[in-house]
Amino acid sequence: xxxxxxxxxxxxxxxxxxxxxxxxxxxxxxxxxxxxxxxxxxxxxxxxxxxxxxxxxxxxxxxxxxxxxxxxxxxxxxxxxxxxxxxxxxxxxxxxxxxxxxxxxxxxxxxxxxxxxxxxxxxxxxxxxxxxxxxxxxxxxxxxxxxxxxxxxxxxxxxxxxxxxxxxxxxxxxxxxxxxxxxxxxxxxxxxxxxxxxxxxxxxxxxxxxxxxxxxxxxxxxxxxxxxxxxxxxxxxxxxxxxxxxxxxxxxxxxxxxxxxxxxxxxxxxxx
Numbered sequence: 001x002x003x004x005x006x007x008x009x010x011x012x013x014x015x016x017x018x019x020x021x022x023x024x025x026x027x028x029x030x031x032x033x034x035x036x037x038x039x040x041x042x043x044x045x046x047x048x049x050x051x052x053x054x055x056x057x058x059x060x061x062x063x064x065x066x067x068x069x070x071x072x073x074x075x076x077x078x079x080x081x082x083x084x085x086x087x088x089x090x091x092x093x094x095x096x097x098x099x100x101x102x103x104x105x106x107x108x109x110x111x112x113x114x115x116x117x118x119x120x121x122x123x124x125x126x127x128x129x130x131x132x133x134x135x136x137x138x139x140x141x142x143x144x145x146x147x148x149x150x151x152x153x154x155x156x157x158x159x160x161x162x163x164x165x166x167x168x169x170x171x172x173x174x175x176x177x178x179x180x181x182x183x184x185x186x187x188x189x190x191x192x193x194x195x196x197x198x199x200x201x202x203x204x205x206x207x208x209x210x211x212x213x214x215x216x217x218x219x220x221x222x223x224x225x226x227x228x229x230x231x232x233x234x235x236x237x238x239x240x241x242x243x244x245x246x247x248x249x250x251x252x253x254x255x256x257x258x259x260x261x262x263x264x265x266x267x268x269x270x271x272x
Contacts, residue, residue: 018243029219030092033068041090046220050091052251054243056084057229063088065225070186074212075227077190081210083229084237087246091259094221100261102187105215105222106156108260109180109189112137112164113149115256120248131252134167137211140198141177141194158182161196171197186216191253211250213257222261224254250260 008223041064051064060079065071065088078086092211093100115135119128139145141163162178175195181188191211197204211228228250232242 007082012013018044021192027217027219030223033071033216033218033223034064034090036067037064045090046092046094050089050224050254052087052247054085054087054247056243057086064090065227070183072212072214074188074214074225077189077212078210078227078229081208081229082231083210084232084269085230085246087190087201087228087243087250089226089228089254090248091254091258092218092221093161093224100138100222101217102156102215103153104261105187105257106180107152108152109178110162111164111260112162112178113148114260115166115253118252120252129169131169131248132166133169134165136165138163138165138175156182168197170199171203172205186214189213189215199240201236203240204230204232208232209246211253224257225255228245 030042030045031037041051053064058064060072060075063075063086065075107123113135117130118132119130121127122129135148136146139147144165157180159182160180162180164176164178166174166176168174174193174197177192177194179190189212191213192207193204193209194206196202196206197209208231209229211226214223214225216223228246230242230246231266232240236242
């Protein structure tokens with residue numbers, strides 16, 4: 001269904017629940033995208049914290065996003081990497097005044113330095129722990145020359161690729177490639193490690209950790225759907241809690257994007 005990129009009419013600023021939402025021509029509703037989603041998942045998606053579930057590899061049909069063409073392509077992009085572990089996330093950012101659009105999403109994704117210093121709540125330590133100690137946009141995959149984040153754009157380009165270095169609390173200097181593609185009626189963003197992640201030893205090989213995001217303006221606000229996956233050996237998974245490692249990184253990244261879209265600070269993400 002076509003999306004009118006210039007006009008967005010959203011629900012009220014009050015927290016959204018499972019109540020009926022008036023339809024806006026040109027945009028889909030949450031229930032159109034997820035017609036058979038369990039009530040508990042729907043409520044979590046509108047809760048402010050979002051729905052976030054870790055699991056070992058399961059059939060695609062068991063994922064909440066299965067069955068929609070836009071989301072199926074996101075899911076397939078993760079499954080083609082043959083992940084051992086998966087984390088699925090759904091969040092709706094509510095809005096009624098038409099403040100947020102795909103341009104807000106695109107500009108939020110461009111502020112990669114905003115990931116620096118973001119924390120998650122460590123239940124084992126019972127304290128807030130910085131996940132990314134430093135984040136730098138790089139010139140290219142082969143040139144690690146730092147470059148500044150761009151100024152806010154006036155329009156969303158059809159596609160774009162960025163490279164970045166994240167100083168990870170566990171994996172040290174980690175290198176990622178981000179690929180953005182404008183697709184009707186939304187925007188896809190792929191984030192993959194373009195160098196191996198190490199924790200004393202190589203933990204995740206190059207391109208074997210991938211996070212796929214899909215953003216779409218819907219009648220209730222801005223939908224963020226994400227699926228992250230990692231292919232790791234049995235030796236590594238027996239020594240590192242990979243579901244937790246993936247989950248906390250995805251939660252921090254989603255909080256960063258959501259804050260960039262709305263301009264409001266987000267709470268620390270959950271973790272272990």
